[in-house]
Amino acid sequence: IEFTYEYENFNELTIPDEPIPQSNAPLIQIIDDDPSMLIMLKEALEENNWMVMACTDPEQAVKQYFEMKPDCLILDVHLPHKNGFEVLQEIQEYNEKYFIPTIMISIEDSKQTRIKAYQNGADDFIQKPIDLEEFVVRVKHHLQRKKMFDQSVLIDELTQVYNRRFLVQSLPRFFQDFKRTKDPFSICIVDIDYFKKINDTYGHLMGDKVLQDFAQYLKQNIRSLDVIYRYGGEEFVIVFPKTTSEEAKNRLTELNDGFSSLVFTHQDINFTVTFSAGVFMVEDETVTIDQALKMADSSLYEAKNNGRAQVVC
Ligand code: GH3
Numbered sequence: 001i002e003f004t005y006e007y008e009n010f011n012e013l014t015i016p017d018e019p020i021p022q023s024n025a026p027l028i029q030i031i032d033d034d035p036s037m038l039i040m041l042k043e044a045l046e047e048n049n050w051m052v053m054a055c056t057d058p059e060q061a062v063k064q065y066f067e068m069k070p071d072c073l074i075l076d077v078h079l080p081h082k083n084g085f086e087v088l089q090e091i092q093e094y095n096e097k098y099f100i101p102t103i104m105i106s107i108e109d110s111k112q113t114r115i116k117a118y119q120n121g122a123d124d125f126i127q128k129p130i131d132l133e134e135f136v137v138r139v140k141h142h143l144q145r146k147k148m149f150d151q152s153v154l155i156d157e158l159t160q161v162y163n164r165r166f167l168v169q170s171l172p173r174f175f176q177d178f179k180r181t182k183d184p185f186s187i188c189i190v191d192i193d194y195f196k197k198i199n200d201t202y203g204h205l206m207g208d209k210v211l212q213d214f215a216q217y218l219k220q221n222i223r224s225l226d227v228i229y230r231y232g233g234e235e236f237v238i239v240f241p242k243t244t245s246e247e248a249k250n251r252l253t254e255l256n257d258g259f260s261s262l263v264f265t266h267q268d269i270n271f272t273v274t275f276s277a278g279v280f281m282v283e284d285e286t287v288t289i290d291q292a293l294k295m296a297d298s299s300l301y302e303a304k305n306n307g308r309a310q311v312v313c
């Protein structure tokens with residue numbers, strides 16, 4: 001049977017009237033060539049408000065895996081064209097880098113099969129027919145460990161907001177969400193003005209303090225569904241879900257007004273700090289992540305050229 005879920009519409013199987021999980025819900029990928037198995041597992045997982053992408057074709061699934069970096073992989077051993085062990089080998093490097101727990105599932109439960117699974121990097125092995133209650137508990141256990149790992153590597157040490165690594169990991173999910181919900185969202189690059197001068201005039205430690213206070217100020221003044229990342233040096237990215245560029249511009253302008261009214265003091269000298277920002281609204285399914293970041297960056301460049309302390313979209 002041809003039963004391949006394109007990841008563009010992997011949510012087709014979602015039960016109506018269920019709350020739609022947010023982009024920050026754990027994402028689980030299932031690869032199994034048996035459609036009824038896929039549906040059964042998918043429904044069991046979605047009951048926990050986890051996002052699920054299910055695929056019968058291993059070739060396509062691997063591509064999806066690289067793009068979406070799921071938080072857990074459920075992988076069947078027997079698949080057409082390519083078996084589960086070959087899939088494991090193909091994704092091994094990525095799997096280790098992102099610490100993505102992998103549960104192998106199979107009709108076969110010989111000691112040799114299980115050993116082979118673990119040797120190829122699987123973290124768990126569950127025999128079919130699957131007991132759904134136990135399955136969900138085991139997935140939950142793996143997701144918890146994955147979350148702990150993420151929290152240890154995805155937070156920027158200095159500013160305590162998400163780092164660039166997490167940006168790379170989570171941006172595809174905002175795009176995925178957009179394809180599903182059609183709600184436009186805005187990606188903003190925010191850059192502190194004349195930051196080098198702050199370092200040069202007041203010292204590197206003061207520069208660090210400005211970065212910390214800036215990140216905290218942003219974090220405390222955005223909605224809980226907005227996400228902030230340190231992109232590099234004194235540059236941050238903010239993603240505003242379900243937000244047009246006009247709305248994002250207004251919010252960033254308010255943030256700039258608020259932040260620039262805070263007074264920093266260094267050895268009896270007072271100073272204030274502004275930022276510039278470039279906004280790009282994702283409202284078109286053909287736009288790629290790289291293009292979106294580039295557009296936001298060129299708007300930022302324009303904001304700098306126009307005299308800084310402003311937002312351009
Ligand atoms: P513009 O208004 O055009 O953005 O100018 P700018 O001075 O803010 O930008 P520029 O890119 O010239 O300088 C950024 C500086 O940020 C250079 C770098 O030394 C400093 N920087 C990067 N990371 C850190 C950090 O973690 N702590 C401190 N204190 N400084 C940092």
Ligand code: MG
Pocket residue numbers: 032033034076077078079
């Ligand atoms: Mg199979």
Ligand code: MG
Pocket residue numbers: 191192193194195196234
């Ligand atoms: Mg700057």
Ligand code: MG
Pocket residue numbers: 191233234235
């Ligand atoms: Mg900069």
